[in-house]
Amino acid sequence: MHPKSLLITSLIMSFALAGTVSGEEAEEVKIYARGDYAKVIEILEPRYGAATLNIQQRLILARAYLHLGRAEDALRVFKSVLETDRENPEAHRLIGKILLQSNKYQEALEHLKHAFRLKQDAATAGALGQCYYARGEMIKAKVYLEKAASQDIRDPNNSLVLGQICLDRGLGALAEKYLLMAQEAGMSSATLHLSLGRAYLLQRKHTGPILVRGLSSKAKPGDVVDDYVVLREIQGTAKRYLVCTRYCVLYEGLRLLEIEPESSDAQFMLATGWLSAGNRDLASKHLELLLTGEDNSPRAVDLQVRLLLSGKNYVDLERALDAAKDAKIFEGPKVADFFYRAATMRRAEGNRKEAIRLLSKAEKDTPTSAKILRSLASLYLGSGQYDQARQYYARLVELFPDAEDIDELSNTLRVLKEKTGGQI
Secondary structure (H helix, E strand, C coil), rough: CCCHHHHHHHHHHHHHHHHCHHHHHHHHHHHHHHHHHHHHHHCCCCCCHCCCHHHHHHHHHHHHHHHCCCCCHHHHHHHHHHHHHHCHHHHHHHHHHHHCCCCCHHHHHHHHHHHHHCCCCCCHHHHHHEEEEEECCCHHHHHHHHHHHHHHHCCCHHHHHHHHHHHHHCCHHHHHHHHHHEEEEEEECCCHHHHHHHHHHHHCCCCCEEEEECCCCCCCCEEEEEEEEEECCCCCCEEEEECCCCCCHHHHHHHHHHHHHCCHHHHHHCCCCCCCHHCCHHHHHHHHHHHHHHHCHHHHHHHHHHHHHHCCCHHHHHHHHHHHHHEEEECHHHHHHHHHHHHHHHHHCCCHHHHHHHHHHHHCCCCCCHHHHHHHHHHHCCCCCCCHHHHHHHHHHHHHHCCCHHHHHHHHHHHHHHHHCCCC
């Protein structure tokens, strides 16, 4: 059945429950269902002033006011309904929603709880859940929003708020589920794209699964074709490209930028996505735009450092990390982790001396880090510097007596003691 026909039928049926439906009332319903709210008000407003409208007609008039943004007029008419019928669930629910939008959460809650006692439908449960969310009562909000979503998934706002609750709890996968439900219900907004981006960031889905696709026309990196993001053209092929699916940070960043061209969040998401995709030029471009508005924000500096690391620019990386630590943008453990990653890369390149130097800097911030101490111990051992190796193996044995390889560590320490005369 067509949605308008369904709405007309449901309104006429609600009239029938209250009594006989006149031809005049049925016509008012049809005008309302066509979306001609100004005409409804033109017909019903004088009669409301003359106190000749029944409850259903007043509800239609109030709803028409709401559609035209006249919340105060709607509130006045809904309250008149309650003067006649104190147990009218629709009036309580819609009064609650108006008060909720006006940030009058306590008054809204009283009406919405009353409405839910009278009629436990999805619309009321959703409004009640959103009211609890606005009040910061997340557990109750989740309970009622889940009830609403289980009964009717057509209201995207319920799924959106559920997704945001999951984001606040760090539950990226569950947040993604609810946010995609909101999208499937027809929502498309900056808030939704940002929230989906946050959900993918929590899951480290910076780019979606990468596929090879043939495209009918020329495309460039960042083009979106059939919900796929073009990453790059495959050299030596005819119009074949590496693409990724839309379920990732990169895609949501592109969508957010379309809606909000000045969005720093979009620039961050795009820089993160392109860095993950291996396109350092585009990552650098979006990072520069991010830095214009967030010069020393932790996320901007983090991206800057990761970009330097991916480009093996060790000199600038070290400077950036030292500056971030001095400015208290990064805590010691985070600085140490980046130095550890750089040292691992230097070691893979065969530069043990630089690897040891970087690990020694990392050690100053995290002197009990097992991975850093183990790396230093093995590097010194491999380079024949047995005195230094002995000291690090001794620390490992003392600090990690329950390590799975404690016997191996102890044996290595014993051999090193013998080589160096037994002094620790």
